[in-house]
Amino acid sequence: MAYKRLLTIQDISCVGQCSLTVALPMISACGVETAVLPSAVLSTHTAGFTGYTCRDLTDDFPAIEKHWKKENLKFDAIYTGYLGSTKQVNYVLSIMKSAAKEKCVKIVDPAMADNGILYPAFDQKYVNAMKKLVAVSDIVLPNITEACFLTGMEYKEVYDEAYIKELCKKLKALGAKKVVLTGVGYKKGRTGVVCYTNKYSYYEHKKEEKGRHGTGDVYASAFAGALLNGKKLEDAARIAADYTLLCIQHSQKGANFYGVKFEPEIKNLIKMLER
Numbered sequence: 001m002a003y004k005r006l007l008t009i010q011d012i013s014c015v016g017q018c019s020l021t022v023a024l025p026m027i028s029a030c031g032v033e034t035a036v037l038p039s040a041v042l043s044t045h046t047a048g049f050t051g052y053t054c055r056d057l058t059d060d061f062p063a064i065e066k067h068w069k070k071e072n073l074k075f076d077a078i079y080t081g082y083l084g085s086t087k088q089v090n091y092v093l094s095i096m097k098s099a100a101k102e103k104c105v106k107i108v109d110p111a112m113a114d115n116g117i118l119y120p121a122f123d124q125k126y127v128n129a130m131k132k133l134v135a136v137s138d139i140v141l142p143n144i145t146e147a148c149f150l151t152g153m154e155y156k157e158v159y160d161e162a163y164i165k166e167l168c169k170k171l172k173a174l175g176a177k178k179v180v181l182t183g184v185g186y187k188k189g190r191t192g193v194v195c196y197t198n199k200y201s202y203y204e205h206k207k208e209e210k211g212r213h214g215t216g217d218v219y220a221s222a223f224a225g226a227l228l229n230g231k232k233l234e235d236a237a238r239i240a241a242d243y244t245l246l247c248i249q250h251s252q253k254g255a256n257f258y259g260v261k262f263e264p265e266i267k268n269l270i271k272m273l274e275r
Contacts, residue, residue, distance in 0.1 A: 005075050022221050075101060105139070108139070152170075195237050205241055
């Protein structure tokens with residue numbers, strides 16, 4: 001397999017087991033060169049901590065892109081996570097064009113909402129900007145809440161397969177070539193992931209009742225690593241789900257309140273890729 005280079009664009013929380021502190025070690029461990037473009041630097045993530053610092057790096061994006069153009073740096077894949085503003089989304093759209101190889105895979109995790117509500121920093125203007133990023137994506141990786149905001153569908157905590165299929169169809173209608181919808185559970189104690197191209201598939205697994213911050217980043221990073229290792233969409237989605245579940249289960253034995261123990265389980269991610 002050819003040696004691949006991936007660019008991930010998202011924030012870096014110095015402490016917090018999320019965003020770039022998850023993506024960089026995890027995707028690198030998958031054997032993929034991982035370049036980073038931090039959208040912001042935070043002392044910690046924003047869930048459960050108070051008094052954290054945040055330095056927005058939006059204004060650095062144009063100079064970084066200009067330098068990459070000068071050096072003719074291109075990427076086999078571009079994976080976006082948490083972006084801090086509509087202005088930043090627009091810069092990312094430009095980088096998606098200028099820094100992509102001919103067959104670059106563009107993976108968009110629209111990290112902006114959960115449990116039926118937007119994160120505090122975002123509004124409808126940001127949602128509209130994110131729709132533009134989804135429109136140029138090869139694969140979009142939302143949870144159900146994010147999918148609802150992107151499509152304008154009503155958020156439901158209890159739903160059926162028809163509702164999920166309609167969500168997926170509307171995400172594709174925005175321009176995404178493929179959809180991987182996370183956190184889909186039809187019965188108590190179970191959850192899973194839906195893949196939708198021109199067909200629908202569903203992978204179900206056990207749901208741990210206690211949630212953990214950063215699991216979306218763990219899932220998206222494992223998915224990207226598996227995909228860049230040549231795994232098919234459904235297989236990458238399954239591997240990422242199994243790995244994320246392992247990380248959550250490991251963390252139930254005692255962990256920092258702010259994240260999951262993804263590091264001890266990286267060895268099992270590698271084993272999954274080798275099967």
